[in-house]
Amino acid sequence: MYILASQKNGTLYVGVTNDLVCRIFEHREDLIDGFTKKYCVHTLVYFESTDDVNVAIKREKNLKAWKREWKIRMIESSNPGWRDLYFDIESSGSLPAQG
Numbered sequence: 001m002y003i004l005a006s007q008k009n010g011t012l013y014v015g016v017t018n019d020l021v022c023r024i025f026e027h028r029e030d031l032i033d034g035f036t037k038k039y040c041v042h043t044l045v046y047f048e049s050t051d052d053v054n055v056a057i058k059r060e061k062n063l064k065a066w067k068r069e070w071k072i073r074m075i076e077s078s079n080p081g082w083r084d085l086y087f088d089i090e091s092s093g094s095l096p097a098q099g
Helices: 020-028 053-065 068-078 086-092
Strands: 002-005 012-015 043-047
Touching: 002 020, 002 068, 012 053, 012 068, 020 043, 020 086, 043 068, 043 086
Parallel strands: none
Antiparallel strands: 002 012, 002 043
8 A cells, every 4th residue: 555645745645556666667657548637646655565465455444534634643653754765675675664
């Protein structure tokens, strides 16, 4: 499960994938038509990993139902500067424990 932002406190997008590096690259390069391309939402600001796809999908659905302020608090609790975490995962070629 991951959250992208257009900028600090900007437009947010919650998604789920089994290959975070590839999926974020697709968003960043606008290879996927849709919300993130239309609203320039390219910055990976939060992610969680799990080996259970059902857990990931449930978490994504729960977060999509959250109020915006709750999502912002969650992002800022682990990433207060809204730093782009893509470069951390892209350079390592694998996922760190959590964003």
